[in-house]
Each structure stands twice: as C-alpha cells, then as structure tokens.
Amino acid sequence: MIKDKKLYNILIVEDNPGDFLLITDYLEEHINAPNIVHAQSFKETKKCIENTLNKFDVVLLDLSLxxxxxxxxxxxxxxxxxxxxVIVLTGYSDIDFSINSISKGIADYLLKDELTGDGLYKSIIYCIERLKKxxxxxxxxxxYSELFHLSPLPMWVYDIDTLEFLDVNEAAxxxxxxxxxxxLQMTLKDIRPQQDMSAFEDQLKIARAHPKEFLSGLFRHIKKNxxxxxxxxxxxxxxxxxxxxxxxLVNDITDRLEYISAIETKNKELQDIAWLQSHVMRAPVAKIMGIVHLLQRIDLDEVEKSILLNDLNVCATEIDQVIHDIATKTHKARLK
Known part of the structure; x- marks a missing residue:
C-alpha cells in the first residue's frame, strides 16, 4: 500500500488508551508519518488548540471525556x-444526535464499532478538502461583497424572472x-420612464433569451425625484x-451626452460661420473686384462711373452686414 506522504497535524481527543492506540494504528496505515498530538480532557484540548505553535489539520474527538x-x-x-x-469518533449511535451534531458544525460523525483505517483516512481527507473549498x-x-458594496458606481442584483431588486449598494x-x-420593494420597471416601457419589454426579451451572457447597452432611468x-x-x-x-453596473452618462451635444451644436455654429465667410462674403467681394476693374478704365463717362460707385457702395454694405452677422454668431457661440 502506498502511504500518503503529506504532513498531517492531527489532534486526537481520547481518554481511553486502547481506543487511542487503535486510532493511531488506523492513521499510520494510510499516512506515512502523521504528527499526532494526544489530549485526554477538554482542558488539555483547549490548551493544545490555543497554543499558537499548533496548527491542526483535523481534530478527532471522543464525546465522553x-x-x-x-x-x-x-x-x-x-x-x-x-x-x-472536527470529526467525532464515538460509540453513541443515536441517529438524531449525530444529525444534530452535523448541523452544529461537526465535519463528520463516525462510530467506533464500524471504524476502519480506510474509512477514517477518507473522512479526514474529505473533511480537510471540504473546509478548504x-x-x-x-x-x-x-x-464580491467588498467590490459590490464599496463600488463608487451604482450596482444592484435583480431576479431575472420577477425583476425584483435583491441587493443594492450604497452608491445606487x-x-x-x-x-x-x-x-427591495421595487422592480426594474419602477426605474424606467413610462414612455420607454415598450422598448424595455423588447430589451427584457433579449436578456431572458440569453440569461447567462454578458450584456450591455444605453438606457434611460428615472430617479426618485x-x-x-x-x-x-x-x-x-x-x-x-x-x-x-x-x-x-450602472454608469450615469447624462453629463457626457449633454457635453457631446453641446460640442456638436457649437460645431454646427462654427460651420455656419465658416459658410458665411467662404460663401456669403465671397459674392460682394467678387462684385467689388469687378467694379474696381471697370473703374480703372479711362473711357467711362460720368453716368457710368456714378452707377459703378453706387454698386460699390451696395457691395460694401453687404460686406458690412455679413461681418456683423459673423460677429454676432461668434459672440453667441462663445457665450454658450
């Protein structure tokens, strides 16, 4: 038989020398070199456990000390x-008592009359692994609790079927x-605007069709106020x-969307200003250039010159109005 070579620190609480030797033999059948500490009373047991040098993997406890x-x-x-x-080793075979012992936190309840080396070893291994898990x-x-409750962002847990809130953090x-x-007396429907209910039902169908998948999306919620x-x-x-x-996990992006909307509005205003500069002002400037070219001709009579000068004044007025419009739009955009 291949023995378990792992080091086990085992406290045997047993005041019957014969039973202690039998338990020790059973342990040594399957464990290569168990480190066994023996206590014969509760007082000794308490002293062994409270000794900071002792760190036991399991306690084997007789119920009659x-x-x-x-x-x-x-x-x-x-x-x-x-x-x-703690594994109880006893001759007391009352089923109700054993069940009650397990319910209190005893890891296992074994009868001495039915005890074997194989059974004791398996119980020890199972109990140690069970406690570890x-x-x-x-x-x-x-x-999870710390991440949930200490999160600076709102978080909650809701029931997939009933939509009831099951837990909410302080940020929420x-x-x-x-x-x-x-x-905890509300459902998800209570934080959705009434006008969004139709879209909410559609989203809910998707979530229920893929219950175990990661999901995300942009929605609207309504606060208590x-x-x-x-x-x-x-x-x-x-x-x-x-x-x-x-x-x-909820991230409120209201301010971000409002900021983006403001940027888009400002960009539209800047585009309007650029259009005024590049298109509206271009027409009177082109006219002025043409009039100046005509005025440079020496063979124009006074009537023709008067007409051209009047057109020049009209174009200058148009440019002044465009410049005024650009200045007004720029000022409004700056104020926003």
Whole structure:
C-alpha cells in the first residue's frame, strides 16, 4: 500500500488508551508519518488548540471525556476550532444526535464499532478538502461583497424572472434617491420612464433569451425625484441566494451626452460661420473686384462711373452686414 506522504497535524481527543492506540494504528496505515498530538480532557484540548505553535489539520474527538461530554463538549470544541474540521469518533449511535451534531458544525460523525483505517483516512481527507473549498468560497463571497458594496458606481442584483431588486449598494441608493428598503420593494420597471416601457419589454426579451451572457447597452432611468438620466448599463449572470439573477453596473452618462451635444451644436455654429465667410462674403467681394476693374478704365463717362460707385457702395454694405452677422454668431457661440 502506498502511504500518503503529506504532513498531517492531527489532534486526537481520547481518554481511553486502547481506543487511542487503535486510532493511531488506523492513521499510520494510510499516512506515512502523521504528527499526532494526544489530549485526554477538554482542558488539555483547549490548551493544545490555543497554543499558537499548533496548527491542526483535523481534530478527532471522543464525546465522553472526564470533564465534558455530549452536546456541551461539541459546542465548546467548535467554539475554539474555528478553522479546523472536527470529526467525532464515538460509540453513541443515536441517529438524531449525530444529525444534530452535523448541523452544529461537526465535519463528520463516525462510530467506533464500524471504524476502519480506510474509512477514517477518507473522512479526514474529505473533511480537510471540504473546509478548504468552503473557505475559498467564503473568501470569494467576501471579495464580491467588498467590490459590490464599496463600488463608487451604482450596482444592484435583480431576479431575472420577477425583476425584483435583491441587493443594492450604497452608491445606487445615493444616486437614485431610494433607501435600501425602498429598492427591495421595487422592480426594474419602477426605474424606467413610462414612455420607454415598450422598448424595455423588447430589451427584457433579449436578456431572458440569453440569461447567462454578458450584456450591455444605453438606457434611460428615472430617479426618485423624477429626473430622467442616460445610463450605460453592463450586466452579467449570477446565482444569488438560490435565485437566477443578474448583477448590474450602472454608469450615469447624462453629463457626457449633454457635453457631446453641446460640442456638436457649437460645431454646427462654427460651420455656419465658416459658410458665411467662404460663401456669403465671397459674392460682394467678387462684385467689388469687378467694379474696381471697370473703374480703372479711362473711357467711362460720368453716368457710368456714378452707377459703378453706387454698386460699390451696395457691395460694401453687404460686406458690412455679413461681418456683423459673423460677429454676432461668434459672440453667441462663445457665450454658450
């Protein structure tokens, strides 16, 4: 038999010397060199666990000790074995008691009369791995919670089927004006303008047709005070407390769109000014150039010269008006 060469630190809490030797033999059948610490009472157990030099991978617990036993022993052991799986080894075969022990946080419940080396080793490995995965899940949930609740952007989780808000972060509450309790009594429809309901239903069909895909889009939302805002929404599928849901990240782009609109308006005004300069002013300038050319002819009589000078005055008036229009438009554009 190939033995497990990994180093295991195991605390055996057992006041029966025969049972302790049997458990030790079972461990050594499958583990190459287990580091075994023996405690015979709850007092000794507490001292071993609270010793900072000891970091146990598992605790094997007999339920009948000289100073504590049964439920009281289980509860006290679990209080001090926060990150260590506890496996009960007992001759007490009551099913209800074993179920109750598991519900309190005992990792496994094994009967001594049915114990084998193979069964004990498997239980230890399974319990250690189960705790490891549980801790990883807890850490993952903690990171999600921190990212969610500390996000400077509004975020929420909603039920895909009912559209109910299941969780909202503080940024969403501040930005939309609703309290957390108010949000949790609402659905997505309550933050969409009534005139957008038809488009909202179409968008909802797309989201439900692709429930587990990343989705994004530009929408309009309405705050508690009635203000309508433009938002860039990104969402992804998530299992939340046993429900199919989507987690939403919202970026209010109302100011950005207004700024872009203002830039586009200003560009249009600048184009109008450029058109005035390049087209409207060009006609009277061309006329003036033609009149000057005619006036340079020496064979014009006084009547012809008078007509040309009058035309020259008209063209100068047109240029003055165009310059005035350009100045007015430029001033208005600067004020905006």
């Amino acid at each position: 000289s100073d504590k036993s049964g439920d009281e022993l289980i509860e006290n052991i679990l209080e001090i074995c926060i990150d260590t799986p 549980s801790n990883e899940l807890t850490e993952s949930e903690k990171r 509450q501040k930005h939309y004006g609703y309290t957390e309790s108010e949000f 009635g203000t309508i805002i433009d938002v860039d929404v990104q969402s992804n599928f998530i299992h939340y407390k046993g429900r199919n849901a989507r987690v939403i």
